[in-house]
Amino acid sequence: MTDLLDTERPPRRSGRPGTADPGPGGRAARDSSPWWLRRSAVTALCAIAGVYTLLPLVWLLFAVTKTLPELYSGNGFSPSAGFHVFDNVQDLFTVDGGRFGRWMLNTAVYAVGGALAATLLSVAAGYAFDKFQFRGKEKWYALVIAGVLIPNTAIVIPLYLMMANAQLTDTMWSVFIPLVVNPFGVYLARAYSSGAIPDELLEAARIDGAGEVRTFLSVGLRIMAPGALTIFLIQFIGIWNNFFLPMVMLTDNDLFTVAQGLFTWNSAVSQNPDYTRMVVVGSAVTTIPLLLLFLPLQRHWRAGLAEGGVK
Structure with missing residues (x-):
């Protein structure tokens, strides 16, 4: 009788109650990408967002040092031939x-x-x-x-x-x-x-x-x-x-x-x-x-x- 009950007893599951066995390869499928790859992807996205945000400000910092002809010539991120910040600010507060x-x-x-x-x-x-x-x-x-x-x-x-x-x-x-x-x-x-x-x-x-x-x-x-x-x-x-x-x-x-x-x-x-x-x-x-x-x-x-x- 005892042998019969032992044969009919369902196999005992391992792990916490109420949790399903992920099966072979389940955990590996979830963690297929290494941690450094995920962190690198997040860092790259943050870097792109930061560059996108700061790029206009960087352009403005270069532009404020230029004269009017220099604004229309060359690359916007190229430095000015001279440093005209103080002259530009003085003109700003005196014009009109x-x-x-x-x-x-x-x-x-x-x-x-x-x-x-x-x-x-x-x-x-x-x-x-x-x-x-x-x-x-x-x-x-x-x-x-x-x-x-x-x-x-x-x-x-x-x-x-x-x-x-x-x-x-x-x-x-x-x-x-x-x-x-x-x-x-x-x-x-x-x-x-x-x-x-x-x-x-x-x-x-x-x-x-x-x-x-x-x-x-x-x-x-x-x-x-x-x-x-x-x-x-x-x-x-x-x-x-x-x-x-x-x-x-x-x-x-x-x-x-x-x-x-x-x-x-x-x-x-x-x-x-x-x-x-x-x-x-x-x-x-x-x-x-x-x-x-x-x-x-x-x-x-x-x-x-x-x-x-x-x-």
Whole structure:
């Protein structure tokens, strides 16, 4: 009887329960390519992406050292016969009565003011959506997030009509006001608040007698500082490079942004060929503030973006 049971007992499978035997050659099929080949392929793709990204910047660094005839002759990546950077920059800030300096100042005002206002509004809204309960909370939040899906070009004309009715077109307010609202910043602030601010800490502040505003300013805002910095940098870069909104709202040359001003010069190359050199040098100069702001703060920016991406 025992021998009969032993013969009918199914063979015992090796390995963990619930796992199928890959069969002969299964593991070898999955690991057919060596690890160094996979790593080399990933490294090659990253190198190609890096070269593709940096190539225009390298060309710009070579071009900023050249005179106008040198820009049209030879290879774009060939060095200049002389070093004309300082002469080019001096001409950039003196041509047309120093208009480029005015454009830089306008852009700095738009970017700093708009980024600060958008950051404060986004952090406050994200904190409220995360920590407070009110009627229609999720519906309002879904409506805000829907704004991320709407391209800016689709709302520029309605914004222009609203600003025209308010008689704000061709003023700095027509550019500044639309930049204050940032739906993506609200989303990022709520995600960061949910992952970084424990509810027990807020309850402790309320027990100590702090009101909601004081709790937000003294506790919530301090903890959300890395996330707020991330929102500020994203908004600052977006405003600094913004072109379409100022082009629609502004006609006064003294209110132009750098992007709009360089576009104006580029459109007038047929009248003044030297504008080509000014556009090239101006494009290089406009990247300096972004590099000075982004590179020292990239560690905090990456930390804030990673924390906000947890949710």
